[in-house]
Amino acid sequence: EAEVAQSPRYKITEKSQAVAFWCDPISGHATLYWYRQILGQGPELLVQFQDESVVDDSQLPKDRFSAERLKGVDSTLKIQPAELGDSAMYLCASSPDRRQAFFGQGTRLTVV
Amino acid sequence: QKEVEQDPGPLSVPEGAIVSLNCTYSNSAFQYFMWYRQYSRKGPELLMYTYSSGNKEDGRFTAQVDKSSKYISLFIRDSQPSDSATYLCAMGGGGADGLTFGKGTHLIIQP
Numbered sequence: 001e002a003e004v005a006q007s008p009r010y011k012i013t014e015k016s017q018a019v020a021f022w023c024d025p026i027s028g029h030a031t032l033y034w035y036r037q038i039l040g041q042g043p044e045l046l047v048q049f050q051d052e053s054v055v056d057d058s059q060l061p062k063d064r065f066s067a068e069r070l071k072g073v074d075s076t077l078k079i080q081p082a083e084l085g086d087s088a089m090y091l092c093a094s095s096p097d098r099r100q101a102f103f104g105q106g107t108r109l110t111v112v
Numbered sequence: 113q114k115e116v117e118q119d120p121g122p123l124s125v126p127e128g129a130i131v132s133l134n135c136t137y138s139n140s141a142f143q144y145f146m147w148y149r150q151y152s153r154k155g156p157e158l159l160m161y162t163y164s165s166g167n168k169e170d171g172r173f174t175a176q177v178d179k180s181s182k183y184i185s186l187f188i189r190d191s192q193p194s195d196s197a198t199y200l201c202a203m204g205g206g207g208a209d210g211l212t213f214g215k216g217t218h219l220i221i222q223p
Contacts, residue, residue, distance in 0.1 A: 004155075006155075033210060040120070040215065040216075041215055041216075042116075042118075042200050042202070042213025042214050042215050042216055043156065043200075043211075043213050044213070045210035045211070048209050048210050055209055056208065056209050056210060091155055091156070098209060099144050099161070099163075099204060099205070100146065100158060100161050101146075101158070101202075101211055102158060103148075103155035103156045103157070103158075104155050105154055105155045106154070106155045108153065
């Protein structure tokens with residue numbers, strides 16, 4: 001069964017350090033999303049790609065966050081510098097139709 | 113008022129009971145609706161996807177959408193302890209790409 005792959009599963013980093021997350025979507029899915037989920041809340045969209053182009057990054061804190069999907073397949077989300085408030089689950093999802101979203105297992109980030 | 117309202121629970125029911133989970137929303141432009149199940153420390157798993165008002169059934173799960181009332185429901189029949197998880201409603205097509213999620217309802221099925 002096709003799955004969205006994410007790594008690492010867990011990451012602990014000190015504040016002010018840089019951190020990066022990787023995502024490999026389901027093969028053939030042109031749409032890729034990065035969401036952030038704070039404990040006890042639903043996921044919130046950070047950025048959406050259609051192939052290699054950014055469709056929506058209005059909720060991405062661009063002073064410290066960046067995302068890329070250079071070849072339109074896998075994607076990287078970076079935070080530099082990390083802050084304590086960035087501790088959350090970072091979820092990648094892909095979609096075949098820009099409607100249904102299929103999620104990976106997420107990266108749980110703890111900033112200390 | 114948040115766009116999507118969902119009671120966080122916890123909701124505790126005995127094994128075998130019928131479970132009803134609900135969400136209300138304020139954006140009448142939402143066109144498609146989903147239910148996700150999320151186990152602790154895992155990513156959300158898509159359970160049901162609906163595009164119109166009415167009912168959709170898949171095994172023990174039934175999704176119901178009432179666009180006139182801006183209300184969606186998920187029913188789980190013959191609930192099992194393995195159904196214990198957080199259930200997230202999500203909706204899209206409201207003028208922007210991406211999904212808008214509820215907070216999730218924590219469901220506990222007691223053996």
